[in-house]
Amino acid sequence: MLFAAAIASLTIAFPSAGQSLPYVEKAYMIGAVPRGVTNLTVQAKEVEIYRTGAWATTVDVVEGLNTVEIRCGEIVTNHVFRVGRKPVAATDDPDAPKPPEKVWEKLEYCADEPVPHPGGKNPSDILIFIDPGHGGSDTGALSPHALCEKDANLLQAKALMKVLTERGYCVSMTREDDRSLVLHDRPREAVARKADAFVSIHHNAPGAGQDPWKARHTAVYYWNDLGKGLSDAVVARLAAALDGEVPSKGSLHANFAVTRNPEIPSILVEVDFMTHPEGEEAIFDHTRRAWLARAMADGIEDWISKEK
Ligand SMILES: [Zn+2]
Structure with missing residues (x-):
């Protein structure tokens, strides 16, 4: 139903018209065509249309303004966006002063x-x-049909909340509807209530210069040893659940603001790539969403029972 509603005309989800990308030599483009349309060319190159109508490709770009011609059936669209300037190459002089290393501070309201x-x-x-x-x-x-990540994250988070609640856990969400939250404030209530774990749910997208057909994996990120045990347990169950469908990058260290928490075990789950036509289709599958939620809940329970 969601797909039927979304397909009314040619969609170009990324880059959006007028968007400014960082410097890249190739840029990824994703979008969707009306059902029944079988021929699509981007920069005069034929592009594969996935069964949902989604398409994904890369285009050659130059610094500054770019106009990309898209032909879809009878429709011809000139899509305009910008690409930033190439950064000045770093000096080879070994004596040149190096920029100071970034220090990633914990969230200021967390105890140690x-x-x-x-x-x-x-x-x-x-x-x-x-x-x-x-x-x-x-x-x-954004996905090819311009589904927003914020909505995909909320659907998956609610599915996880349902499973954990059914298993008897006390569960709270940082948001239960579509609202803006200050990034650094997201774990504030969890810290105030001394939560046992903090799980941030996301869906991934490649860098502007990457091929969206080649970018699809699941991964779980932690910041410190406290989060690593939880991250390892959740990614093991997610990887097993997605085996044969989506590769797993495993449990990875990252400096995401919401996980920089010395008080509460905190992880960030990148469930899937929503830019990939198959990844987008997967997000709309509510049965799959429920079993991914069960896999994550199983991982959380493994961590609860394993660690002392
Ligand atoms: Zn995200």
């Missing part, structure tokens, strides 16, 4: 004492915070 591991507690005494990434004016990434 970790909450006790919840092993041995009853599920009803364990508080899991779920954070559906982005929201409001911050749409996050």
Whole structure:
């Protein structure tokens, strides 16, 4: 139903008209065609149309203004966007001063004492915070049919909340509808209520110069050892659930603001790539969303029972 509603005309989801990309030699483009349209050319190159009507390709670009011709059936569109200037090459002089290394500070309102591991507690005494990434004016990434990441994240987060609630856990969400939240404030309530875990849900997109057909994996990110145990457990279950469909990059370190928490085990899950036509189709599958939620809940429970 969602697809039927979304397909009314040619969609160009990324880059949007007038968007400014960083410097790249090739840019990815994604969009969708009306059902029944079988011929699409972008920069005079034939582009494969996925069964949902989604398409994804890369185009050659130059610095400054770019006009890309898209032919879709009878429709011809000249799509205009910008590409930034090439950065000046770094000097080869070994004595040249180096830029200081970025120090990634913890969230300022977090204490340094970790909450006790919840092993041995009853599920009803364990508080899991779920954070559906982005929201409001911050749409996050876009899929070929211009589904916003903020909405995909909320759907998956609600599915996870349902499973954990059914298993008896106490669950709170940073948002339950479409609203803007200040990034650094997202874990604030979880910290105030001494939550046992903080799980941020996202869907991924490639860099502007990457091929969207080649970018599809799942991964879970942590910032410190406190988050790593949870990250390892969740990614193991997600990887097993997605085996044969989506490769797993495993448990990875990253400096995401919402995970820089010395007090509460915190992770950020990149469930899938929503820019990939198959990844987008997967997001609309509510059965799959439920089993991914069960896999994540299984991972959280493995972490609760394993670690002391
Ligand atoms: Zn995101």
